[in-house]
Amino acid sequence: MKSEQLIKDVHAIREAHPENLMVRYFDGEWFSSLGKPEQERLLNIIATGLKNPDSQMGAYAMRPDDYALFAPLFDPMIRDFHSIPPDTKIKQVSDWNFSGIQGDLSAIDQRLADTSMRVRVARNVAAYPLPGAMSRDERLSFEALAVEAFSVLMKDPGFGGQYLSLTPGSPHQMSEREYTSRVQAHQMFKDMSADRYLNAAGISADWPHGRGMYVSEQEDFLVWVGEEDHLRIMAMRRGGDLKALFTRLHGGLEKLEHLLPPFAMSPTYGALNSCPTNLGAGMRASLHLKLPSLTQGDADLKRLKLLAQPLGLVVRGAAGEHSGAGEGGLVDISPNARLGVSEKEILNRLYQGTKTLWAAEIR
Ligand code: DAR
Numbered sequence: 001m002k003s004e005q006l007i008k009d010v011h012a013i014r015e016a017h018p019e020n021l022m023v024r025y026f027d028g029e030w031f032s033s034l035g036k037p038e039q040e041r042l043l044n045i046i047a048t049g050l051k052n053p054d055s056q057m058g059a060y061a062m063r064p065d066d067y068a069l070f071a072p073l074f075d076p077m078i079r080d081f082h083s084i085p086p087d088t089k090i091k092q093v094s095d096w097n098f099s100g101i102q103g104d105l106s107a108i109d110q111r112l113a114d115t116s117m118r119v120r121v122a123r124n125v126a127a128y129p130l131p132g133a134m135s136r137d138e139r140l141s142f143e144a145l146a147v148e149a150f151s152v153l154m155k156d157p158g159f160g161g162q163y164l165s166l167t168p169g170s171p172h173q174m175s176e177r178e179y180t181s182r183v184q185a186h187q188m189f190k191d192m193s194a195d196r197y198l199n200a201a202g203i204s205a206d207w208p209h210g211r212g213m214y215v216s217e218q219e220d221f222l223v224w225v226g227e228e229d230h231l232r233i234m235a236m237r238r239g240g241d242l243k244a245l246f247t248r249l250h251g252g253l254e255k256l257e258h259l260l261p262p263f264a265m266s267p268t269y270g271a272l273n274s275c276p277t278n279l280g281a282g283m284r285a286s287l288h289l290k291l292p293s294l295t296q297g298d299a300d301l302k303r304l305k306l307l308a309q310p311l312g313l314v315v316r317g318a319a320g321e322h323s324g325a326g327e328g329g330l331v332d333i334s335p336n337a338r339l340g341v342s343e344k345e346i347l348n349r350l351y352q353g354t355k356t357l358w359a360a361e362i363r
Helices: 003-016 021-025 028-033 036-051 071-081 136-153 176-184 196-201 242-259 302-311 343-362
Strands: 115-123 161-165 212-216 221-225 231-239 283-290 313-317 330-335
Touching (some): 021 036, 115 242, 136 161, 136 221, 136 242, 161 176, 231 242, 283 343, 302 313, 330 343
Antiparallel strands (some): 115 231, 212 221, 283 330, 313 330
8 A cells, every 4th residue: 555545544533533542542653663664564464444444443563573663653652552651661560469459349349259150361472473464374383382281281170171173174162052052151152253442453353263162070160262462361151260260271271381381461551452441451351230229221321331440340232232230230340450559459440340330329
């Protein structure tokens, strides 16, 4: 694409979609100063935001070092999304030591003792391109590497389970029926080729080759292979003990850290993942709460979102982004901070934010 045309397109999208962070911070002069190979590489990174003007971020990294190489674009986007001022040094610090903070939802209210809780981290193995730039062979090679790690995990008394693949002809291939039931159980990800943002970035290419999931026998520890990142490592259970949930995740993450080649990490941005929204801890921790009073007459959850914002929480409908409250006012709440906050702080914000929301619900 000619630079002049690209810059015209960026300006047009900026007019119509100021929320698109890629076009907000894209600088035409800087782009024109890049060499041809860098320009080509950057066009792949921003394709999603050009083809989907309504994007929130509008860019996905294709390689872990894209964040450094294209910092003039990525850094202001990252600071904007993660609310980090221009003069603040970004430094990700990990802390999984949950002593000294509250974490038992039933201590807030016994009615929260059986809450659906989920926490996940995104990780990518540094030796491979990120999913947007992987060839089919690289996707299959990565899946084989993950399966090798899972074959050890299967023998671990605490994490034993099975690997289910979507790769046609895989010895672990799951049936269409099993895939459908795992998706309905919110254990497996949906058909990525239906996501226009991922399609434009090449992240859903070669679907469903190289995709699958590891699930523990208790079905409380799962690993997605080949979704938006190489790995989405998660713990999920019903109950009220957030510390036990996070500790479960951390135990599985540590096992995989020892079984796989090094993950793509940086002292500045922490976990280097496809989407800039998922940097830092690369963690999303969420609860499904029934808030019938707070969601009454609030079909699009606008009022609840405004109430949750100062608590550092984002609200989604129970059926995911852009959905409304489910039965009984069921909503998904999670801390929005991921970069510049530790795992301990994320748990703390989730607990304290839930406590405040619940007080408003039962007032
Ligand atoms: N739809 C893309 C990504 C938004 C953040 N969600 C992720 N990464 N799943 C956008 O730029 O709007």
